[in-house]
Amino acid sequence: MTSEEREKFEALRSEAQGCLACPLASTRTHVVFGEGDPDSPLVLVGEGPGENEDKSGRPFVGRAGQLLDKALSEAGLKREQVYITNTVKCRAADFSGPRPLNRPPTEEETTACRQWLVPQLGLIAPKVILCIGAPSAKNLIKKNFAITKERGMYFPTEFARTAIATLHPAYILRQMSASKGDGGFSLLVADIAKAWEAAQNLKAGKRPEGAAPKREEEQNALF
Template identity: 35%
Template sequence: MQEQSRLPLDLPRTAKRRPAATDGAQRKRSKGADAQPQDELPTAQAEPAEAARARLSDETPAEARGDAGHDRRPADHAALPPVIPAPWAEGRAPVLGEGPLDAPLMLVGEQPGDEEDRGGRPFIGPAGRLLDRALVEAGIDRSACYVTNAVKHFKYVQRGARRLHQTPDAGDIAHYRPFLMREIVHVAPGLLVAMGATAAQALLGRKVGIMKLRGQVLSGPGGMPILLTVHPSFLLRLPDPDAKRAEYGHFVHDLGVALQRVPEIRAG
């Protein structure tokens, strides 16, 4: 776990386990999401994780998975096929996932940010530092988790010397989805955590209302259980301090749900 740095928001050191309902700002944010009724979304069944992993592997051809005849090499990702960049990312190196390739928990975000693109590692910027802090408060050892993004390159708009984040569209998500699916097969986690709408869409293959379904575990590819929650950058953007505290507590609580399902990620 990297050293925690000062975060650009005032959050309590001890998160509340069950915060109050989201305020109007959050409701406004989620209003436009393509939410589906909760009872129309499949929830994860009590199928053993090993069975779900095997079924996902069986449903994906070996040549597409890129795992035939390879050993797991977490340092260089040699067992995974190369990432084909989107047209807007030509000439730039992808930011690959980080963590043990047999991790019981896989955290999936949206895309690398400016710092991640420059540093070549996922979740090392402001959102990553907030994630680190939340994992600590939830009792989770980040080094036991595999951390990656749905989109492997930083999509941005240049504004003078600044590179401003641009949300990936459906085409971007679809372009990188095959590599993400191969990552899932290769790591074979017991639980996936979709942080934000982009990650959820990449994993589930459709848009869902994150604010309505956060904290719930749904059935993903091959029956793999997927826990939905917000992206940590969402917390950084909230203008109201009270909303930040409440949402941060809710985020830590969501991560606590992950810990309950895969207790082997508990920090020592």
């Protein structure tokens, strides 16, 4: 980022803290704008903050976040080397029970938050976006994205040179609890490594390697 872009980025972050665009403003503790290196060629985008993130104001800090940190480490990365954010910046929760429970953001909430997400990604201008989970992929890649069939593949996106989607750490934790092997953790690590390599190659003016063989012609056309 240039110094001017950095000023715009921080102004956007500051403005987002006072957002009243949807009902989530009345129940949030913090706006979770994002963190990491805004000059990174790789941005990780999840769906939205949970309870721990709402309390801390930081993305991916609960159990799912700890697993993401482990995956980043096994891929040879640290959080500080990428930028991490969500499509929705405030926690969506169901308050009908004895304690608030996380819920998926509504279409209204997701749409309202695009006023922050779009300029945020525009200023970062990443080479690659790694969508964390199907909801993020449906928001940034295509509405009918099928995570089990299309994870790890390159897709066009208006927000970067290319986008890849991977399994959400929360899903992997549920699979682990059900005694289903590593729950897909190895796939998460592989997808992070692939996204980082693609980002570095694009930054250097090279074509990314490792296109999924079943869609090789379509993948090649992206670059």
